[in-house]
Amino acid sequence: MPQPAMPLVKGTLDIIILRTLSWGPTHGYAISRWIRQTTADELQIEEGALYPALRRLEERSWIESAWKTTESGREARVYHLTTAGRSQLKLELKGWARYVAAMTQVLETRPATALT
Amino acid sequence: MRPDEELPLSRKLPVDVDVRRELAYHIEERTRELIAIGRTPDAAAVEARAVFGDLDSIQAECRVITRRDRWARRRAETFESYRQDLVLAFRLLRKSPAFALAAILTLALGIGANAAIFSAVNGILLKPLPYDHPGQLVDISEANEHGWSNVPWANMMDWRAQSRSFDGMAAYGYGDVTVLTSQGPANTRVAVVSEDFFKVMRTTAAHGRLPLPEEHREGVAGVAVVSDAFWRSHLNATTDLTAQHLKTDRDYQVVGVLPPGFQFPRDVDVWMPLEPAGNATSRTAHNWATVARLKPHVSLVQADRELDTLTARMAELYKPDFDAVGANLTPLQDLLTTSARRPLYLLLGASALLLLAACTNLASSILARGMARQQEIAVRIAIGAGRIRIIRQLLTESMLLAVLGCVSGLVAAELLLKLFVHLAPGALRLSDVHVDGWVLVFTGLVGASTTVLIGLFPALRTSGAQPGLALREGGRAGTGRGERKIWGALVVAEVALAATLLCASGLTIRSLGAVLQIDPGFRPDSVLTVTLSLPTVVYDDDHKREQVWSRILDGVRAVPGVEIAALNNSLPLSGVDADGAFGIEGVAPNAAGYGPGNAGYRMISEQYFAAMAIPLLSGRDFAARDVDGAEATVMINQSLARRWFKDQDPVGHRIRLQSGMDNQGDNWLTIIGIVGDVHHNSLTRPPFPELYVPFRQRPTRGYAAMLVIKTRGEPTSLTPAVTAVLQQTVPEAVPVFRTMNDRLAGTQTDRRFVAIILSAFALIALLLAGVGIYGVVSYTAAQRTREMGIRMALGADPSSVRGLVLRGAMGQVVTGLGIGLVAALASTRILQSLLYQTSATDPVAFVATAALLLGVAWLASYLPAWRMARLDPALTIRSE
Secondary structure, three states, X not given: OOOOXXXXXXXXXXXXXHHHHOOOOEEHHHHHHHHHHHHOOXXXXXXXXXXXXXXXXXXXXXXXEEEEEOOOOOEEEEEEEOHHHHHHHHHHHXXXXXXXXXXXXXXXXXXXXXXX | OOOOOOOOHHHHOOHHHHHHHHHHHHHHHHHHHHHHOOOOHHHHHHHHHHHHOOHHXXXXXXXXXXXXXXXXXXXXXHHHHHHHHHHHHHHXXXXXXXXXXHHHHHHHHHHHHHHHHHHHHHHHHHOOOOOOOHHHEEEEEEEEOOEEEOEOHHHHHHHHHHOOOEEEEEEEEEXXXXXXXXXXXXXXXXXXXXXXXXXXXXXXXXXXXXXXHHHHEOOOOEEEXXXXXXXXXXXXXXXXXXXXXXXXXXXXXXXXXXXXXXXXXXXXXEEEEOEOOOOOOOOOOOOEEEEEEXXXXXXXXXXXXXXXXXXXXHHHHHOOOOOEEEEEEEEHHHHHHHHHHHHHHHXXXXXXXXXXXXXXXXXXXXXXXXXXXXXXXXXXXXXXXXXXXXXXXHHHHHHHHHHHHHHHHHHHHHHHHHHHHHHOOHHHOHHHOXXXXXXXXXXXXXXXXXXXXXXXXXXXXXXXXXXXXXXXXXXXXXXXXXXXXHHHHHHHHHHHHHHHHHHHHHHHHHHHHHHHHOOOOOOOOOEEEEXXXXXXXXXXXXXHHHHHHHHHHHHHHOOOOEEEEXXXXXXXXXXXXXXXXXXXXXXXXXXXXXXXXXXXXXXXXXXXXXXXXXXXXXXXOXXXXXXXXXXXXXXXXXXXXXXXXXXXXXXXXXXEEOOOOOOOOOOOEEEEEEEOOOOXXXXXXXXXXEEEEEOOOOOOOOOEEEEEEEEOOOHHHHHHHHHHHHHHHOOOOOOEXXXXXXXXXXXXXXXXXXXXXXXXXXXXXXXXXXXXXXXXXXXXXXXXXXXXXXHHHOOOOHHHHHHHHHHHHHHHHHHHHHHHHHHHHXXXXXXXXXXXXXXXXXXXXXXXXXXXXXXXXXXXXXXXHHHHHOOOHHHHHHOO
16 A cells, blocks of 8 residues: 655755756756656655745745746746855755754664653 | 846746746646556646646745745846946046045035025024914004004004904013013013913913913012023022012012023013003004914904904094004014015025036036046947936936035035024024924935036936947047037036126125215214113112213213213114104194104213214204203204204204103203214114203113213223223113124124125136136137147147137137126016115126126136147147
């Protein structure tokens, strides 16, 4: 029996988008597809939620966009990472690593004595 | 931003299209993907929508974010471009500090003058009186055959009782007396006020209470209220007023203190309630100033009409002892500012002209700077900068100058106001004037118009550069005929503005000169005057007054350095005046039973005419023997002699005083001498009949008088010695010293103030015109260097080259002068009412203006012309 998809931890969508764009400029649909494929649908993201997030990142100048013609010959809003976005990504990756380490630590450590 | 740099497409799409397309793209691609894995097109479309979520709300959210984003970016961009303009402007000014300094100084003067004069207009004319609903307060005077005058008590009572237009009407009068307080004597302006006075002014007491209605009756115990300032300086600011008494003619209990802002009538410190009973039935004794409060919604005209109707009814009842024909209502605010209005508005206009002159001058400097940058600007236009953008950039520099000019102008205004206080007549009350919020607003507006005036024209001109032309000419623009016309126009404008100001200033100087030429009828040199007001509570009868003045005169005459000492209760130009009717032996009185003569009444001592060097024309002066009990004597002035005795010698004839000027009765007085006329009330008003009585016979009005001391040396050097004598003789009085020359000068401070300020403005405008002409001629001459070189190479001699440049410049100057003189002719007419015996078209002022301007302009253009003629032709031709 398939397990239900996990809800997304708040704020993690931003880091996912920035990470995805760090592989190269692309449009929203491609980002959405990439997330679905790499997580094998384990993350439960409403597809539309991606777009306000993209525009918010654009507002903060971490990404920029331009309408460009894709291989299929259609016009798509293509995003790319800015320099500021790149440093932001680094920052968030570091934060994420510390978060995961801390979580792992707390979840895997057994107390020596009973906690009172 | 470079013009070839492409804007991101997403910025160009309208936000809703941008959002709609992006989301539509997603759904279409998703649908396609679903079809690819085997869904039917319909099912795929439905599923794609379903996994997307709420399309409408997502769309809305995206729109909000992007709109906000774009707006913020646009704002930042605009801000950034303005900042760049400002930085560039700053850098350009820093590169030419001499220009920057001159420009800021010029503007500081122009804007400072405007801010200072506006401060005065705002603080004196525009600021509402500090009373409740000040617009309802009106001054009432009586219209009669003399024009207008104060109101007889009985008439005021009838108006007050019968009119329906007013919420109260009150009569008041005031004078300067010595008030004895627990802390010693004080020279104080005291007002007596009728019932309703405080109701009309709508004031309450800050401490204590106001006078009660019954305290206005004659014969009840005296009470008084005092000003906040007096309370602080003379009553120790004590809130327990029970022990505070003031003595003038009798004892007054202080019952209240008015709030700090209360200042009506002006400079009054003590108010005493009074409703006179006796002597108040006269319908022709014009003794009372009257103030009233209009009911809400009653207009000045309605109230005026009502009083006129009432007056007509009163006239039928009381003729012939009745001379009023109606009432004059003036808003109180206008009454209190009437003498300041014309001079201040005149100066405001003049300061505007000065600022225009400053702006014209700067506009030509800025234009010249712009011309020098024409190549740079042409390049920018050639690579696609918009003209608006260029104009904005050029205007930024002007704005920067204007802002700096405003800031330094406000500093200059504060300094100018301090200077004005010293120059201006005290009646202008400039000491109360300060730079306030309204002045800042006004200065801001002036600064904004200055930006436009100095910058817009040069910016339009410079930004209109045609790239091809300017670049080909190697940046040497401004050689065309059109350009020369513009420079000419600027010179014309500067000269015209300077000419207008010079004419106005010339006229006021001529008028001041005419006033100073007036012979006052006396010689003020080496004359010291001392005002002494004797408290009537101490000197309460004629005998005591006669005695004390005798003692004072004896004491002062003994002071070393005193040549002559005399006294007069009503000195010329002192503002003190009293007049009355007199009868002439053998001449029938007029229809009303009095007169027929009317003359100024002066109570003097012997030697007064000698002290003032007023010539004795016939008969003899008063002497120590003209005492009570001897033959009653009087002296008259030339005007009285001419008016009533024609070619007869009046000496030996007899007259009698009728109007209760003193309480000596109406016995016949023998005329013993005739003296020359003096200008009593004002230098500019003609002398009128005056009579002089000896204080030893008629000391009644001797409760206050002025000592007139002719000194051997510098008059003020005697002040300590005279003070010592007075302190011994009359410790209850506070002497006020002033030289007669100072009094004389004091009567002309308003004229002098206007003349000085106008002349200063005119001289600055003249200087600006001179500098401007010099700059323009130098600049345009430099543009023609090559032409001149060729002329000289072809045989023109230096003097003809010089002449060519000079002729061109002077042509513009003469045009400007013509325009300026015509403008002056049209505008100086508003000066006429301020001029004394000087026509607003006075040829001397106009010719002097023309001569001065032509001289300065010639000097200013000669220098560049001379330099041009000295150039080496060979060099100039090759210079291209």
